Amino acid sequence: MTTTDNSSQLEEIIKDITDRRSLMLASNRGPIQYFRDDDGEIKEKRGAGGLITALMSVLKATGTIWFAATLGNEDRIKAKNSPLIGIPEDEPEYYLRLIDLEEDTFNRYYNDISNSILWFLQHYLFDPIYTPVFDPSLSESWEKGYKFVNEQFSKAILDACIDESDPLILIQDYHLYLVAKNIRIKKPSALIFHFIHIPWCSPDYMRLLPDYMRSDILNSLMCCDIIGLHNSRYVKNILQCFDEFLDVKVDYDKDEVFDGNRVVKVGAYPISIDVDDLLDFSRSDIVKDAEKKFLNKKGDLSAIVRVDRAELSKNIVRGFEAYSLLLERYPEWLEKVKFFAYTYPSRTEIPAYEDYTDRIRKIVSDINQRFGTNSWQPIELEMTDDFPRSVASMKNFDVMLTNPIFDGMNLVAKEAAVLNKTNGIIILSENAGAIDELKKGVIPVNPFDIESTSTALHESLQMGANEREAMSKHLKHVVSENNISKWLLDQFSDIRDLL
Amino acid sequence: MTTTDNSSQLEEIIKDITDRRSLMLASNRGPIQYFRDDDGEIKEKRGAGGLITALMSVLKATGTIWFAATLGNEDRIKAKNSPLIGIPEDEPEYYLRLIDLEEDTFNRYYNDISNSILWFLQHYLFDPIYTPVFDPSLSESWEKGYKFVNEQFSKAILDACIDESDPLILIQDYHLYLVAKNIRIKKPSALIFHFIHIPWCSPDYMRLLPDYMRSDILNSLMCCDIIGLHNSRYVKNILQCFDEFLDVKVDYDKDEVFDGNRVVKVGAYPISIDVDDLLDFSRSDIVKDAEKKFLNKKGDLSAIVRVDRAELSKNIVRGFEAYSLLLERYPEWLEKVKFFAYTYPSRTEIPAYEDYTDRIRKIVSDINQRFGTNSWQPIELEMTDDFPRSVASMKNFDVMLTNPIFDGMNLVAKEAAVLNKTNGIIILSENAGAIDELKKGVIPVNPFDIESTSTALHESLQMGANEREAMSKHLKHVVSENNISKWLLDQFSDIRDLL
Numbered sequence: 001m002t003t004t005d006n007s008s009q010l011e012e013i014i015k016d017i018t019d020r021r022s023l024m025l026a027s028n029r030g031p032i033q034y035f036r037d038d039d040g041e042i043k044e045k046r047g048a049g050g051l052i053t054a055l056m057s058v059l060k061a062t063g064t065i066w067f068a069a070t071l072g073n074e075d076r077i078k079a080k081n082s083p084l085i086g087i088p089e090d091e092p093e094y095y096l097r098l099i100d101l102e103e104d105t106f107n108r109y110y111n112d113i114s115n116s117i118l119w120f121l122q123h124y125l126f127d128p129i130y131t132p133v134f135d136p137s138l139s140e141s142w143e144k145g146y147k148f149v150n151e152q153f154s155k156a157i158l159d160a161c162i163d164e165s166d167p168l169i170l171i172q173d174y175h176l177y178l179v180a181k182n183i184r185i186k187k188p189s190a191l192i193f194h195f196i197h198i199p200w201c202s203p204d205y206m207r208l209l210p211d212y213m214r215s216d217i218l219n220s221l222m223c224c225d226i227i228g229l230h231n232s233r234y235v236k237n238i239l240q241c242f243d244e245f246l247d248v249k250v251d252y253d254k255d256e257v258f259d260g261n262r263v264v265k266v267g268a269y270p271i272s273i274d275v276d277d278l279l280d281f282s283r284s285d286i287v288k289d290a291e292k293k294f295l296n297k298k299g300d301l302s303a304i305v306r307v308d309r310a311e312l313s314k315n316i317v318r319g320f321e322a323y324s325l326l327l328e329r330y331p332e333w334l335e336k337v338k339f340f341a342y343t344y345p346s347r348t349e350i351p352a353y354e355d356y357t358d359r360i361r362k363i364v365s366d367i368n369q370r371f372g373t374n375s376w377q378p379i380e381l382e383m384t385d386d387f388p389r390s391v392a393s394m395k396n397f398d399v400m401l402t403n404p405i406f407d408g409m410n411l412v413a414k415e416a417a418v419l420n421k422t423n424g425i426i427i428l429s430e431n432a433g434a435i436d437e438l439k440k441g442v443i444p445v446n447p448f449d450i451e452s453t454s455t456a457l458h459e460s461l462q463m464g465a466n467e468r469e470a471m472s473k474h475l476k477h478v479v480s481e482n483n484i485s486k487w488l489l490d491q492f493s494d495i496r497d498l499l
Numbered sequence: 500m501t502t503t504d505n506s507s508q509l510e511e512i513i514k515d516i517t518d519r520r521s522l523m524l525a526s527n528r529g530p531i532q533y534f535r536d537d538d539g540e541i542k543e544k545r546g547a548g549g550l551i552t553a554l555m556s557v558l559k560a561t562g563t564i565w566f567a568a569t570l571g572n573e574d575r576i577k578a579k580n581s582p583l584i585g586i587p588e589d590e591p592e593y594y595l596r597l598i599d600l601e602e603d604t605f606n607r608y609y610n611d612i613s614n615s616i617l618w619f620l621q622h623y624l625f626d627p628i629y630t631p632v633f634d635p636s637l638s639e640s641w642e643k644g645y646k647f648v649n650e651q652f653s654k655a656i657l658d659a660c661i662d663e664s665d666p667l668i669l670i671q672d673y674h675l676y677l678v679a680k681n682i683r684i685k686k687p688s689a690l691i692f693h694f695i696h697i698p699w700c701s702p703d704y705m706r707l708l709p710d711y712m713r714s715d716i717l718n719s720l721m722c723c724d725i726i727g728l729h730n731s732r733y734v735k736n737i738l739q740c741f742d743e744f745l746d747v748k749v750d751y752d753k754d755e756v757f758d759g760n761r762v763v764k765v766g767a768y769p770i771s772i773d774v775d776d777l778l779d780f781s782r783s784d785i786v787k788d789a790e791k792k793f794l795n796k797k798g799d800l801s802a803i804v805r806v807d808r809a810e811l812s813k814n815i816v817r818g819f820e821a822y823s824l825l826l827e828r829y830p831e832w833l834e835k836v837k838f839f840a841y842t843y844p845s846r847t848e849i850p851a852y853e854d855y856t857d858r859i860r861k862i863v864s865d866i867n868q869r870f871g872t873n874s875w876q877p878i879e880l881e882m883t884d885d886f887p888r889s890v891a892s893m894k895n896f897d898v899m900l901t902n903p904i905f906d907g908m909n910l911v912a913k914e915a916a917v918l919n920k921t922n923g924i925i926i927l928s929e930n931a932g933a934i935d936e937l938k939k940g941v942i943p944v945n946p947f948d949i950e951s952t953s954t955a956l957h958e959s960l961q962m963g964a965n966e967r968e969a970m971s972k973h974l975k976h977v978v979s980e981n982n983i984s985k986w987l988l989d990q991f992s993d994i995r996d997l998l
Contacts, residue, residue, distance in 0.1 A: 124703065127626030127628075128905075128947075129626075129816075129851070129855065129904070130858075132947050133820065133947065133949055134945070134947055134950055135824070135950055136824075136950050138950075139950055202701030202703045203701070204623065204701045204732070204736065205701065205704070207905075207930055208947050210945045210947065211945060233703070237703065312628045317629070321632065321634075325635075352628070359629075405627050406627075406703075406706075430706070431706055446709045446710060448631050448707050448708075448709065451634055451637075451638055452633075
């Protein structure tokens, strides 16, 4: 597999941009977190995830400042000690500015609003008969949590570019919707790009928010120069929201919104993974060890694999319901297949996630009891975060099930496509952002339809070798062409066009 | 109050149309249901509701056939005895054709699909983390229930117009989405108007349906000449659904959809009430008796009133949460106000409705226990269907709370506007179809925001006499101008334009 290498072109564009503009980057989670080791000393660890890797690589020697929230006590101590932390500290290539937040403030901003309201809203996760309920406690979390934290970020950014009339500000995701407006007021010539990593919902669903939140969010986003999302459906939805709730003019052909003389461009930039990085890791000894264990457990069985956070939007329960239906409708698979489900706990502070984890354990136990035999357990569930084990399973699945209800992109599908060496079939939800790129190489399913999902499992398990090979080859090609560097290149090219 | 009388113009248009075309009308529930009286004899009773009254009035002496499902055993007996029932039987002005359906078939079509899937979908009532789940039993209900019943209706209609090349077919609501296509195939020149009485959802939310349902529904609706809905938001949503899921061309300026040479017009026709009929009834002795009882209970208290089916979309629980918050935040209302909630059980075959009824009883009991005193009960809940009592309360409220999550129109708000004689204030959800017409005369609220709803209750209760009078007057004017006859006139005018 050869990956398209845009990195030199990307470096060139970034150099051109940073020669002309100071670059500021803001996200909830920063590239480094601090923790205390066994000796009580504060140490740093690099944040996980392809996005951080990718951004770190482009920030090399740019002098950029990365603004991020303090996530724990050690971050807070670090923030109090040094307003600007060089990365690396001895010979800085760029700088980290931690926004020091009290625990209560952080909880209100992060758990109450960002993850319990905005995440739910944009993934259609509410049960509108009963949730959400906007009460005085939530409006307080909005004021003293979300708005306050967004102001702290904005102030820190404005402080840092006090001498610049036109900095370039890159804002990441749904935690920081209110930053753009604060910046725009003080820095009319700033170039502001806000990237949203989750879906955007339809105007009707935005009606679940009270006006005080909806207006603040949309009005602030209208202060950007570019808004980036993963998929053309999300672009259409956000344009329709501007159209319905604000007094602006929308050009649906050009994906532009006009507010008087200002124009906001909205674009789809599908994120990807760092293919080479992932493949390097997949050849490491730690993965090879995990692979031995996996293959040992698999034995002669066909392996269905899923790898997810135990996240409400990932549709893990219906995935098992579909598997149960497979065993019921196609008993020829009894004792011939095994479902390896690696799904690690997430956001356990939020009650709905705890309930969901219970539901997952319950259905797995039910299925194992109903169909299992002395020598065969239909499902192996591991609710721990073990990336080498997940990579090992992605290298060796027969069928990978990724059936999210709604999902901004679903990078697991792209990782699985690149990693798999057994011509395994990927079943992918038609509501995942990744479907646009991957549809010809996957079996698409409606995530709410467990009947057709069970059929998809059956058909994937018995698919002929030629077809499997063709689909697998196609997927590897597509993902390699659309490497993470392309995602960055497309954004920075559009930024340069506006300079 | 004078109502705009379009009836002579309407009669003229209908005469013109029925002179040129045979008129067929199809709806789930017909204008007459049959029941057995105490002597065991089958008797008829007129269906309730303004729609039936309105349609019956326009059908006078047209020879129209009205197709409706058999709802009970007596309907079934009647259907078997006489394929075409004259209404009235001795001197028919039009005819009733009952579609004879087995109980199991009816349940699949009505409870499983129409009310548990389509109603939930179009009102955003699902809890997508867990519902819907499309399993083999649901796909069977689709095939043997919904599709089968739609075919039965279609066959009966086609049989009835076997000698007509271009009948006019009026189809009502979400139970009969698949009729249009069956008709169009056999009668290419038929003029088909389908009116949908509930909201239409966004394309994203349509993704909760499996393709086999979504395609059948949208493809059939594309066989209409006109599709009518209550509100421009629903028009926009259905146009976007055609655009996203079918290979058709949509003109968003003209609200037209093109499929090759065929064009489908989509229009907003906001339904209304029969104002004169309602006012006549409100002056009847039975209402006057109910009024005495109501005023007796009210005494010197300010009266908050709600009148609804115990329907998931009506948002009754959050209404009480807002009231609880009113008593907590503004204790000056303790022992000064009473909430009269008339909300009668509905669709009790569906478990979610039973749960909802339990939740309503629970929160009412909690609030009465928490805030009640020996001499004052904060809420009076009556879960019985008693129209005279409801009319009596609508004549005399200080504040009317109608805060549905989403609602096709919300005729209760229009009834309350016309009936009220105490310059009462109506609090209306910004997600009710009626908001477009009524917004200047009501206090709009976000139904998910109990904090602002409690503020709205407080402000409405203490509003000055002049403002109350102005709003009340405005509402009466608006509703009288947009009487039910206008709703019919607009539709039949558009039909005539196509002849």
